[in-house]
Amino acid sequence: MYDWHEIGALDDIPRLGSRVVQTPHGDVAIFRTANDQAFALRDRCPHKGGPLSQGIVHGHRITCPLHNWVLELESGQAIAPDVGCATRYPMRLEDGRLWLGLNNVVSLATASREAA
Amino acid sequence: MKERLVLVGNGMAGMRTLEELLAIAPDKFDITVFGAEPHGNYNRIMLSPVLAGEKTIDQIMINDLNWYTEKGIRLHAGQEVTRINRARRQVHAADGTIAPYDRLLLATGSSPFILPIPGNDLAGVIGFRDIQDVETMLVAAQTGKHAVVIGGGLLGLEAANGLMKQGMQVTVVHVLDTLMERQLDPVAADMLRASLEERGLRFLMGAHTAAVLGEERVRAVRFKDGLEIPADLVVMAVGIRPNIELAKQAGIYCERGIVVNDTMQSYDPRVYAVGECVQHRGQCYGLVAPLWEQAKVCANHLARYGIGRYQGSVTSTKLKVTGIDLFSAGNFNGGSGCEEIVLRDPARGVYKKLVVKENRVQGAVLYGDTVDGTWYFQLLREGTDIGAFRETVLFGHAHMADSGRDGFSVMTMADDAEICGCNGVCKGAIIKAIAEKKLFTVDEVRAHTKASASCGSCTGLVEQILAATVGTFDKTPKEKPMCKCTEHSHDQVRKTIREQRLTSLRAVFDFMEWKTPDGCHSCRPAINYYLISTWPGEAQDDPQSRFVNERVHANIQKDGTYSVVPRMWGGLTNPKELRAIADVADKFKIPTVKVTGGQRIDLLGVKKEDLPKVWADLNAAGMVSGHAYGKSLRTVKTCVGTDWCRFGTQDSTGLGVKLEKMTWGSWTPHKFKMAVSGCPRNCAEATIKDFGVVCVESGYEIHVGGNGGIKIRGTDLLCKCATEEEVKEYCCAFMQLYREEGRYLERTAPWIERVGLGYVKSRIVEDEENRKALYARFLQSQQYAQIDPWAERASGRVDAHEFQPLRRVG
Numbered sequence: 001m002y003d004w005h006e007i008g009a010l011d012d013i014p015r016l017g018s019r020v021v022q023t024p025h026g027d028v029a030i031f032r033t034a035n036d037q038a039f040a041l042r043d044r045c046p047h048k049g050g051p052l053s054q055g056i057v058h059g060h061r062i063t064c065p066l067h068n069w070v071l072e073l074e075s076g077q078a079i080a081p082d083v084g085c086a087t088r089y090p091m092r093l094e095d096g097r098l099w100l101g102l103n104n105v106v107s108l109a110t111a112s113r114e115a116a
Numbered sequence: 117m118k119e120r121l122v123l124v125g126n127g128m129a130g131m132r133t134l135e136e137l138l139a140i141a142p143d144k145f146d147i148t149v150f151g152a153e154p155h156g157n158y159n160r161i162m163l164s165p166v167l168a169g170e171k172t173i174d175q176i177m178i179n180d181l182n183w184y185t186e187k188g189i190r191l192h193a194g195q196e197v198t199r200i201n202r203a204r205r206q207v208h209a210a211d212g213t214i215a216p217y218d219r220l221l222l223a224t225g226s227s228p229f230i231l232p233i234p235g236n237d238l239a240g241v242i243g244f245r246d247i248q249d250v251e252t253m254l255v256a257a258q259t260g261k262h263a264v265v266i267g268g269g270l271l272g273l274e275a276a277n278g279l280m281k282q283g284m285q286v287t288v289v290h291v292l293d294t295l296m297e298r299q300l301d302p303v304a305a306d307m308l309r310a311s312l313e314e315r316g317l318r319f320l321m322g323a324h325t326a327a328v329l330g331e332e333r334v335r336a337v338r339f340k341d342g343l344e345i346p347a348d349l350v351v352m353a354v355g356i357r358p359n360i361e362l363a364k365q366a367g368i369y370c371e372r373g374i375v376v377n378d379t380m381q382s383y384d385p386r387v388y389a390v391g392e393c394v395q396h397r398g399q400c401y402g403l404v405a406p407l408w409e410q411a412k413v414c415a416n417h418l419a420r421y422g423i424g425r426y427q428g429s430v431t432s433t434k435l436k437v438t439g440i441d442l443f444s445a446g447n448f449n450g451g452s453g454c455e456e457i458v459l460r461d462p463a464r465g466v467y468k469k470l471v472v473k474e475n476r477v478q479g480a481v482l483y484g485d486t487v488d489g490t491w492y493f494q495l496l497r498e499g500t501d502i503g504a505f506r507e508t509v510l511f512g513h514a515h516m517a518d519s520g521r522d523g524f525s526v527m528t529m530a531d532d533a534e535i536c537g538c539n540g541v542c543k544g545a546i547i548k549a550i551a552e553k554k555l556f557t558v559d560e561v562r563a564h565t566k567a568s569a570s571c572g573s574c575t576g577l578v579e580q581i582l583a584a585t586v587g588t589f590d591k592t593p594k595e596k597p598m599c600k601c602t603e604h605s606h607d608q609v610r611k612t613i614r615e616q617r618l619t620s621l622r623a624v625f626d627f628m629e630w631k632t633p634d635g636c637h638s639c640r641p642a643i644n645y646y647l648i649s650t651w652p653g654e655a656q657d658d659p660q661s662r663f664v665n666e667r668v669h670a671n672i673q674k675d676g677t678y679s680v681v682p683r684m685w686g687g688l689t690n691p692k693e694l695r696a697i698a699d700v701a702d703k704f705k706i707p708t709v710k711v712t713g714g715q716r717i718d719l720l721g722v723k724k725e726d727l728p729k730v731w732a733d734l735n736a737a738g739m740v741s742g743h744a745y746g747k748s749l750r751t752v753k754t755c756v757g758t759d760w761c762r763f764g765t766q767d768s769t770g771l772g773v774k775l776e777k778m779t780w781g782s783w784t785p786h787k788f789k790m791a792v793s794g795c796p797r798n799c800a801e802a803t804i805k806d807f808g809v810v811c812v813e814s815g816y817e818i819h820v821g822g823n824g825g826i827k828i829r830g831t832d833l834l835c836k837c838a839t840e841e842e843v844k845e846y847c848c849a850f851m852q853l854y855r856e857e858g859r860y861l862e863r864t865a866p867w868i869e870r871v872g873l874g875y876v877k878s879r880i881v882e883d884e885e886n887r888k889a890l891y892a893r894f895l896q897s898q899q900y901a902q903i904d905p906w907a908e909r910a911s912g913r914v915d916a917h918e919f920q921p922l923r924r925v926g
Contacts, residue, residue, distance in 0.1 A: 005923075005925045005926075007922055007923040007925065008922045008923055012917065012922055013917070013922070014659070014660060014917065015660065016634060016660040016661075017659075017660050017917075019917060019921065019922035020921045020922060021921060021922050021923045021924070021925060022921050022923070022924040022925070023924075023925050023926050024926040027921075030922060034633060034634045035633075048674070049675075049676075050674075050676070051672075051676040054664040054668075054672060054676070055637070055664070056636075056637040056640065056641075056660070056661070056663070056664075057660070058632065058634055058635055058636045058637060058640065059632055059633055059634060059636075061636075063636070063637035065663065065664040065672055066672070066674065067570070068569075068637065070637075081563050081564045100925070102925070102926070
């Protein structure tokens with residue numbers, strides 16, 4: 001179901017920081033928390049499409065730079081009372097290397113969204 | 117096993133404490149609640165509108181019985197607690213229920229004081245306290261004709277008004293000559309009485325009640341002078357008495373109320389108490405606002421955060437009688453050293469009085485026009501210096517030099533009127549959210565509706581709507597916590613950083629016991645600023661605690677691209693720079709080139725990965741970062757001055773360039789704009805800048821604290837300087853004072869309004885030694901700040917990871 005891609009080392013991302021991986025699904029934001037866990041979300045805030053990778057990471061949450069929506073890194077869900085969700089992608093960390101799981105079928109919906 | 121918490125008293129104070137506790141430590145306690153009334157929990161202050169037929173019981177319920185089940189709280193409704201066994205740590209109820217506790221919270225409230233006169237136990241003699249009393253009154257109104265309300269205070273008048281609305285003939289009996297003497301001065305009290313008489317209430321002033329007459333049911337009331345008046349219902353509203361019998365019987369120390377310390381603990385530290393049953397620093401409170409503050413502190417302590425302290429409350433009152441606007445707060449009677457500012461307009465039925473001491477509001481009474489009650493109360497609580505607007509303070513907030521939007525009564529606006537222009541939220545939506553989601557604070561309204569969540573200029577309006585809808589005021593403590601991660605205020609954090617010599621975010625989080633592991637998007641940038649401004653060259657700047665614009669040194673746009681503004685000293689440019697800008701725009705296909713309000717050129721729509729290359733090209737033509745993205749010095753706007761202008765009195769352009777070269781790169785609490793005008797025609801608009809210079813024949817006028825944005829504010833004249841050197845010294849000293857004392861995200865305009873122009877003058881103009889010290893500290897910190905961030909990043913040696921994707925796949 002998933003193709004696993006090696007995308008780099010954990011240390012390529014600063015603690016409480018984020019980097020972008022460009023994929024056929026669109027940009028994916030990779031976040032590193034203070035306790036060295038990594039999470040991946042589609043790099044579009046469900047609110048107005050802001051680039052989450054440019055936000056501020058705190059705890060296991062990310063604040064979008066455009067209008068301060070706060071999302072859970074683990075689920076992609078917006079913190080109540082805001083409602084919305086950013087697509088999450090599975091991540092693996094092995095020997096300091098990061099692996100990103102991408103669905104091997106690029107959905108038509110995603111493709112058409114990207115085109116639009 | 118979880119600790120056991122038992123709450124005695126299902127009223128507003130106790131339940132508010134539980135709600136606060138569940139919000140911060142949801143799983144800490146196994147909770148049991150005893151309530152004497154057989155309902156869930158309701159908003160007691162809204163009983164008056166229920167009596168007046170303006171609201172129903174359902175509308176004032178806060179938590180129904182289901183809520184307790186959902187939260188896993190054991191509720192014993194309708195069960196009175198009869199005994200506390202402190203030795204065994206058990207609570208005994210009337211039906212034999214025994215509940216053991218590790219912590220006990222007493223919120224037993226108060227009872228109406230019943231006059232010790234003959235007949236006070238007859239049927240039809242009641243207080244005004246709970247749903248039961250309201251129901252008794254409603255039944256009496258259907259059968260009887262005459263009601264007598266004893267007590268002309270807040271509660272008595274609300275009861276009287278409600279009974280009159282229900283069709284009864286109501287006489288209010290008051291022992292003194294003026295109504296509501298604890299809230300009103302005689303003038304306002306007389307206006308109130310006249311207005312209530314016009315509506316049909318009768319008053320017996322200076323009357324001492326001797327007895328209630330009747331066989332089983334009340335029939336009449338007799339006074340000391342022998343007068344008798346008929347009565348089918350007698351409501352006693354002469355005061356409240358804290359319910360302390362239970363605590364007393366358990367040997368807990370009580371005076372008028374249960375005596376508690378600043379953490380709401382009684383003399384038995386396992387036993388807490390909140391609300392009207394409490395006596396704190398000699399004060400008992402009967403209003404709702406202090407309960408909220410107490411609840412917050414108590415919950416904080418129960419959750420073992422142990423950082424909140426209750427230090428007493430300043431209270432404000434509003435009479436909930438439809439059509440009568442009355443507001444009172446603080447010391448409204450004045451006294452030695454106090455002055456009164458009064459506005460009286462009998463034709464409009466308006467009376468406003470502020471009691472002022474040394475230019476700070478001590479108290480307020482408003483009658484007929486209470487729109488500005490919230491504002492005056494805020495001035496009172498924050499101890500704001502009103503010197504700068506004392507002449508117009510009574511005309512209200514609308515007459516301040518602001519947008520005028522938050523001046524008129526918001527409640528007269530239509531439901532579809534837009535309150536928050538940033539997020540498109542109308543008044544009706546806010547009222548609906550407050551009612552349906554039971555919101556009590558501006559923060560909650562912000563979270564649920566987004567009103568005032570962006571630029572914040574409509575916060576005053578939202579506060580007004582909240583006050584009018586909930587019937588109380590949003591209780592923000594005098595010093596607001598920085599954010600939800602801490603109880604500490606901005607000022608406390610900065611003070612601690614200085615006194616404890618903290619130089620990293622981690623040290624601040626650890627030393628000040630942050631509640632979250634690494635802060636949030638709100639506190640991290642603030643702390644980072646306080647660190648680098650307090651310890652320049654020593655504290656490490658943390659890029660991850662910078663908003664994206666300051667991290668990548670460009671302005672993020674709605675589509676995720678960036679804008680780039682190169683610095684043009686004093687607004688001067690030349691053909692070489694313009695060619696370089698044109699070449700960059702062509703080379704990187706930059707879609708929009710625009711001239712800004714600060715006399716610069718803005719390149720909009722630059723892709724993030726192109727930024728370092730764009731900067732390299734601009735650097736090559738001699739241009740550096742314009743810091744158009746930072747909480748920092750932005751621009752120095754100038755006019756052409758004596759070089760060209762036939763009116764110019766000084767070299768305004770040259771001075772602007774010097775000021776900009778001296779101050780660029782400095783970080784400030786919020787953005788900082790300057791201007792230099794060559795003559796009083798003021799073409800550079802220096803009087804709406806944070807720091808403005810207006811040149812005159814004899815020298816330079818220094819203006820500070822202006823703002824042309826959200827709230828237009830003209831500058832205050834700080835002083836006059838004779839030479840450019842002096843201007844430079846004042847400029848740096850002013851910036852440094854603001855850097856050291858302004859709160860993060862507070863522009864100079866609100867900062868000056870908060871501390872007062874007099875204070876700024878005393879530190880900069882009148883104290884030469886201090887001015888020179890500020891000047892020196894500013895220059896010292898500039899050594900570490902004046903490094904072009906663009907050149908560093910164009911070289912590829914700094915933060916390269918910011919501008920390149922981690923990887924491309926597929």
